[in-house]
Amino acid sequence: MPLPPPRPAPGRLRSWAREHPLTTDLSWALLWFVLTVATWPFPNASAFDTAVHLALAAGCCAALGARRARPLPSMAVLAVLLAVQVWWMGQFTTLSVVCALVTSYTSQTELAPAGRRLVLAALLTGTAGAVLFVPHTVFTEDLGVRVASLLFGWTTLLMFALLGAVRRHNREEVDRLREHALLLETKREQELRLAALDERARIAREMHDVLAHSLNVIVAQADGGRYAASTAPERAVAALTTIGRVGRESSREVHRLLGVLREDDPRPPRPAPGLEALVPLVDEYREAGLRVRLVREGDGPGDDAQDPPASVSLTVYRLLQESLANVLKHAGPVAVRVGLVRTPGRIAVSVANPLGTVPPGPGERPHGHGLVGMRERVALHGGSLEAGVDPASGTWRMRAVVPWEQA
Structure with a gap:
């Protein structure tokens, strides 16, 4: 330079x-x-x-x-x-x-x-x-000359006083501009700190989703492998293989999220999962024991719906990931219907499953932070989320609508 x-x-x-x-x-x-x-x-x-x-x-x-x-x-x-x-x-x-x-x-x-x-x-x-x-x-006694000399002297003094006033005004203006620049710098630093706090909150939500999904899959596979070890060893081996794969993927994901907090990490961040990763996610939960039926509308080859932004795709992925993790955790290996409807400028996600029969473990809270995090994600896009028991069918239903502005 x-x-x-x-x-x-x-x-x-x-x-x-x-x-x-x-x-x-x-x-x-x-x-x-x-x-x-x-x-x-x-x-x-x-x-x-x-x-x-x-x-x-x-x-x-x-x-x-x-x-x-x-x-x-x-x-x-x-x-x-x-x-x-x-x-x-x-x-x-x-x-x-x-x-x-x-x-x-x-x-x-x-x-x-x-x-x-x-x-x-x-x-x-x-x-x-x-x-x-x-x-x-004044080298004369004439009063008129003396008055003229006095007026000249006053004019000169007032001129120098005016120069001083201009100098003071310029200095005050410079001080004001410096103070304004300092306030702008302080505001910028505050905005950066708030942005860092928002990023940390986002990372905390990401880690919650990743760990909740991975631990539920691992627990389900471990329980299934333990029961199948004596009667079907090959199924126990498959369960252990799934546990290892999910554990490694989760470890990589957690390291990626934590790496964002390190300023000296030279590795580029991995792309966030989106709509294209929904099928592998569903297949993973099928291997864990859920009987998932995925119904997609509006995203076929002939549809004209515009692709959503990456943030919307990530939100839909995390909603489905959290929902399936909750089903596996609270209801066990049951049948699940997942609906994904794309229309211009919005995506509707729905998950329905029978009520759970798995009792909570010792010290486990009946209501965690999963739904809270899901609502926060949807609210960031101006969407809505409804979750609860459907009295008519006796099933648990979650439905979320995530909009975005089309170009």
């Missing part, structure tokens, strides 16, 4: 300045101090006046260096130093103008609304007092 081109030097400098505001402000303050010393307007002044000027300049530049770290204290110090400087020198200097303009800008970027109004009002009032009442700030 090619490396991105390096950022231009101005861009890197701006990024560095944003990350180190105090160092940046101190650097600017040092530059202003050097310019103040270089532009000292009274080269023939006494040593005392020069020392006072340097002290005032150093104090003003130090306050400017802390304008973002400590904005309100630094502006209070600047107000006092600027008043002393204008009163002592009787005129505006380069440093006093710089301090007034930077203070106007910084008040709008760093202070709260009340502080912004207070500092701006103090700057405008101080400028008016200095221009109108300090004799040598």
